[in-house]
Amino acid sequence: MKYEEWEPYYKAILEDFGWTPEGDEAAARLISPMLPDPSPVLKKIRELIEGRDVLVCGKAPGLAGDLLKIDPSGYTVIAADGSTSILLRNGIVPDIIVSDLDGSHDDLLKANSEGSIILAHAHADNIDSVKKMVPKLKNVIGTTQAGPMENVFNFGGFSDGDRCVFLAKEFGAKSITIIGFNLDDTNVTPKKLKKLKWARKLLGVLGIKL
Numbered sequence: 001m002k003y004e005e006w007e008p009y010y011k012a013i014l015e016d017f018g019w020t021p022e023g024d025e026a027a028a029r030l031i032s033p034m035l036p037d038p039s040p041v042l043k044k045i046r047e048l049i050e051g052r053d054v055l056v057c058g059k060a061p062g063l064a065g066d067l068l069k070i071d072p073s074g075y076t077v078i079a080a081d082g083s084t085s086i087l088l089r090n091g092i093v094p095d096i097i098v099s100d101l102d103g104s105h106d107d108l109l110k111a112n113s114e115g116s117i118i119l120a121h122a123h124a125d126n127i128d129s130v131k132k133m134v135p136k137l138k139n140v141i142g143t144t145q146a147g148p149m150e151n152v153f154n155f156g157g158f159s160d161g162d163r164c165v166f167l168a169k170e171f172g173a174k175s176i177t178i179i180g181f182n183l184d185d186t187n188v189t190p191k192k193l194k195k196l197k198w199a200r201k202l203l204g205v206l207g208i209k210l
């Protein structure tokens with residue numbers, strides 16, 4: 001999704017959470033010089049997604065059960081952040097992890113060392129994690145929810161799970177199968193529930209009803 005198309009949703013999210021863009025913009029400027037040349041990683045992402053069946057994994061409690069019903073081997077597996085830990089425990093190394101670095105750092109590093117590409121998302125509230133983790137990662141590109149920079153990308157989407165789906169769309173997936181999502185989960189904080197509501201709305205923009 002082009003930034004011009006994303007921006008109205010971003011503005012509405014900022015307003016809904018009572019945030020301003022400056023913190024996100026500062027985070028993008030912070031991560032930018034920490035990143036290696038994105039071209040080889042972008043090429044790998046395209047190879048992994050374009051024309052391929054993609055499996056997006058969220059971190060809802062149902063993920064482990066959903067994994068019993070599907071054979072991930074025919075898919076490009078994209079993990080939303082915290083779902084990485086559950087996937088690793090089930091013997092699955094995600095091809096790509098979309099993360100704002102608030103899941104298990106050890107599991108993120110383990111998956112990365114075993115081949116997972118990382119999309120590290122910088123926002124106003126994860127600056128310490130960006131500073132700590134990004135220098136330790138390889139095969140990493142940076143993302144932002146604010147205006148993109150030359151090497152800090154915005155493919156659309158807000159929380160890790162919906163950003164996985166926007167990524168799959170952007171890079172031309174043949175199909176997108178979504179597991180480990182429960183957007184009506186009442187067992188979460190009010191802030192998380194608000195993020196899940198946004199996930200439903202943003203997936204709706206892509207024509208995906210969950």
Ligand SMILES: Nc1ncnc2c1ncn2[C@@H]1O[C@H](COP(=O)(O)OP(=O)(O)OP(=O)(O)O)[C@@H](O)[C@H]1O
Binds near residue numbers: 059083161192195
């Ligand atoms: N019931 C659920 N609980 C948690 N995550 C869910 C659920 N259903 C779907 N998901 C997706 O799984 C992703 C898991 O990522 P993660 O737990 O790191 O959350 P996040 O996006 O960083 O949000 P937060 O800042 O609240 O942790 C979420 O972004 C969300 O889109």
Ligand SMILES: Nc1nc2c(c(=O)[nH]1)N=C(CO)CN2
Binds near residue numbers: 019123124145159195
């Ligand atoms: N400023 C800010 N941005 C976010 C936040 C958050 O907590 N604060 N959480 C997200 C979930 O992936 C995505 N973006």
Ligand SMILES: [Mg+2]
Binds near residue numbers: 101160
């Ligand atoms: Mg996260």
